[in-house]
Amino acid sequence: MVMGLVGNVFGVPICYIHEAYKALVYLPYINTSGQAESKTFSANLPELGRSRNQVIQVQSERQGHHRPRSWQKVEIILKNLLWVDLVRFDAQAFSAPKNGVKGSPRDLNDGRKVLWLHLHDSDQAHIAVAIETTGHTPEHLNAAATELREKLGRIF
Numbered sequence: 001m002v003m004g005l006v007g008n009v010f011g012v013p014i015c016y017i018h019e020a021y022k023a024l025v026y027l028p029y030i031n032t033s034g035q036a037e038s039k040t041f042s043a044n045l046p047e048l049g050r051s052r053n054q055v056i057q058v059q060s061e062r063q064g065h066h067r068p069r070s071w072q073k074v075e076i077i078l079k080n081l082l083w084v085d086l087v088r089f090d091a092q093a094f095s096a097p098k099n100g101v102k103g104s105p106r107d108l109n110d111g112r113k114v115l116w117l118h119l120h121d122s123d124q125a126h127i128a129v130a131i132e133t134t135g136h137t138p139e140h141l142n143a144a145a146t147e148l149r150e151k152l153g154r155i156f
Contacts (some may be wrong), residue, residue, distance in 0.1 A: 015149065052079050056087045058129060068121035070099075073155045078131065081151075083144055085112070086132040093128035094118055101148050103141050108132060113141040115148065 007014035056075055078084050093116035096102035104114035113135045120126040133144045 015153070050085055055079050055084055058087060058089050058127070066125050067127050068119045068125040070119055070121070070155060071127060074117070074119060074152065077148075077151050077155075081144075081148070083134045083140075084131055085134055087129050088132075090116065090128060090130035092116065093130055094126075096128065098126075099152070101145050101152070103145060104130065111136050113137075113144070115141070115145055117148070 003014050003016075055078060075087075078087050092104075093102075096116040096118040098118055098120040100118060102116045102118075104116050107113055113133045115131040115133060116128065117131055118126070118128045131144075131148070133140065135141055135144055
């Protein structure tokens with residue numbers, strides 16, 4: 001809890017390994033100033049013109065996975081992040097930490113960065129997706145990963 005307060009003061013996200021989930025849990029920003037202030041950890045990532053209802057392109061039945069309970073909340077988060085261009089199933093994303101985010105080692109053909117997300121409830125209910133971002137630099141990738149981790153920390 002003390003580290004969460006320190007993170008709030010310095011504006012950095014705080015995470016820890018939860019003993020029950022054995023995965024990183026990111027603490028959300030808590031406004032302690034008493035003023036109406038919104039804290040965001042994102043950089044100015046470019047936005048693309050893709051319709052937000054076309055961002056999620058995950059077909060669970062054909063890909064051999066089952067969506068965990070958290071998928072509906074995560075899907076809403078991903079649709080609302082304007083730097084998310086496309087979300088698709090990617091078996092390589094299972095290498096990301098359970099209920100965590102990891103940068104893909106490969107960029108898209110146009111140089112945009114990709115994040116991997118692995119949601120895991122059980123061996124029968126898990127999903128791995130690639131999140132294509134609008135960012136082109138390592139700083140964009142770090143900012144996107146930080147913002148997504150902070151938002152996921154609110155639901156885990």
